Amino acid sequence: MTPFNGWIVRDTADGPRATFEQLGTEMLDDLDTSVRVHYSSINYKDALALQGRPGVVRRHPLVAGIDVTGEVLASRHPRWREGDLVTLDGAGLGEELHGGLAGLAVVNGDDLVRVPDPFSPRQAAAIGTAGFTAALSLLALERHGAAPENGPVLVTGSGGGVGSIAVALLAAAGYEVIAATGRPDALGGHLTALGAARIVDRAELTSSKRPLGKQRWAGVIDAAGGSVLAGALAGLQHSGVATTCGLAAGTEYPGNVLPFILRGISLVGIDSVRTPVSRREAAWRCLARHLRPALLDTLTRTVPLSHAQEAAAELLAGSGTGRIVVDAAQRD
Ligand SMILES: NC(=O)c1ccc[n+]([C@@H]2O[C@H](COP(=O)([O-])OP(=O)(O)OC[C@H]3O[C@@H](n4cnc5c(N)ncnc54)[C@H](OP(=O)(O)O)[C@@H]3O)[C@@H](O)[C@H]2O)c1
Structure with missing residues (x-):
């Protein structure tokens, strides 16, 4: 050939x-x-x-x-x-x-x-592993009890591929989204246009080393790992759930067990590589249902x-x- x-x-x-x-x-x-x-x-x-x-x-x-x-x-x-x-x-x-x-x-x-409809092949590629992972994360949150009425969801690394699509997807699915970014001045307007209700500087998450902080969100989609994940878990409400998929901020988890045993929180790992086809199709159905192609293009x-x-x-x-x-x- x-x-x-x-x-x-x-x-x-x-x-x-x-x-x-x-x-x-x-x-x-x-x-x-x-x-x-x-x-x-x-x-x-x-x-x-x-x-x-x-x-x-x-x-x-x-x-x-x-x-x-x-x-x-x-x-x-x-x-x-x-x-x-x-x-x-x-x-x-x-x-x-x-x-x-x-x-x-x-x-x-x-x-x-x-x-799947309504996406063109180019839009399916724009979703790609990043968007597919965002959808797997949302489905995992919901399998563990997340719902829009429980409270806001924090997305970390929200300027990146996983984070941007997670912000757009969660907002379209009815969640109040708090977008954490290391570039709040440059990306605040963009993230708001994607559906974020509030922007948080990621330094806020990494500056406090306390394992338990004010309970600010009911769910977390974390694409950063490291001290960002530890800060995100410190602000998770009682019985809240977080997903972890990324390591841009590091592979070490500099937290401890207190949020788990005093607030009953859950942490769910996401592996997009070895996802069975039934779960792949569920993630794409979620994307097709909520994610607006025109917003994806932006x-x-x-x-x-x-x-x-x-x-x-x-x-x-x-x-x-x-x-x-x-x-x-x-x-x-
Ligand atoms: N587990 C899985 O199946 C799976 C699937 C896909 C991706 N991932 C992982 O998820 C992560 C994100 O992937 P992506 O494709 O979205 O990458 P990306 O487009 O490069 O986005 C990563 C974002 O993380 C933030 N960031 C960068 N350096 C950082 C640092 N030192 N500390 C804290 N935050 C930092 C930045 O967002 P801000 O500037 O807005 O903070 C950046 O835009 C990667 O680690 C990737 O390997 C895992």
């Missing part, structure tokens, strides 16, 4: 290195469904892989990209046929299996989800595939906002 372009991560003497190359189909995995990639996206993990940071890519050489959205070219899987528009987040792509930052992907049909920008590495550098520098879609067909 025709060669295609893609980002491939190789193990070199100086560590992992990502380069943009012309690739052949023979190097891809022997899985049941081949997809012409229309769009992928830059998530935190993609940024690490494209910038040659260790820890994401576990097999070399490997096509980078933890998300793929596109059109089925051929499938041996009973659910899929040529022309179906599909999307896939995680499931080992870009970590153990060749991923979506390329013109072609060969994937496991079991994990695919149909691009937090998304698109770059051509060849520019993915530059976009990754911006994301790691913490200067970007919202979501970066990668267009596999767009020329420079």
Whole structure:
């Protein structure tokens, strides 16, 4: 078949290195469904892989990209046929299996989800792992008793991909949203437009080292970890619930058990990679029900595939906002 372009991560003497190359189909995995990639996206993990940071890519050489959205070219899987528009987040792509930052992907049909109305393929890619994780977090909160009438929900890392979509999704689902950000002056207006009722400077969360503070929110979607998570839990109301998915502020949890045993709070971990397909479909139904495509467009920008590495550098520098879609067909 025709060669295609893609980002491939190789193990070199100086560590992992990502380069943009012309690739052949023979190097891809022997899985049941081949997809012409229309769009992928830059998530935190993609940024690490494209910038040659260790820890994401576990097999070399490997096509980078933890998300793929596109059109089925051929499938041996009973659910899929040529022309179906599909999307896939995680499931080992870009970590153990060749991923979506390329013109072609060969994937496991079991994990695919149909691009749901009302989203276009570009909007499905804008949601990507980040938005999918925000939806998994909301569903986890609700499985543990969260409801709009219980009180506000705090979102941390709200300027980023997971956080921005979590703010928009929660607000559309009827929650009062408190958006915590390290850039309150620059992003306050944007987060309010996404649906945040109030903005909190993340320094407020990290400055107090006390495990129990004033009870300010009924739920938390945390995309930061570290001292941000500890501060968020200190402000959680009695019987409140928090989800944890991210580590931008660190992997250590500098808190203690007091909020758990004196306020009966719960902390739920989110792993978007190994989510079974039934839960994947539930998350996409949640997104389709609540997230307005036009609002999603306001937090998304698109770059051509060849520019993915530059976009990754911006994301790691913490200067970007919202979501970066990668267009596999767009020329420079
Ligand atoms: N568990 C899962 O399945 C899963 C899935 C997706 C993502 N994640 C993780 O979730 C996190 C967010 O992913 P993303 O794609 O949304 O990344 P992102 O777009 O880079 O957003 C991360 C946000 O975190 C905040 N932040 C950055 N550096 C920070 C620091 N040193 N201390 C505190 N906050 C900081 C920033 O928001 P503000 O400037 O607004 O504060 C930034 O925009 C990453 O750690 C990622 O690996 C996990």
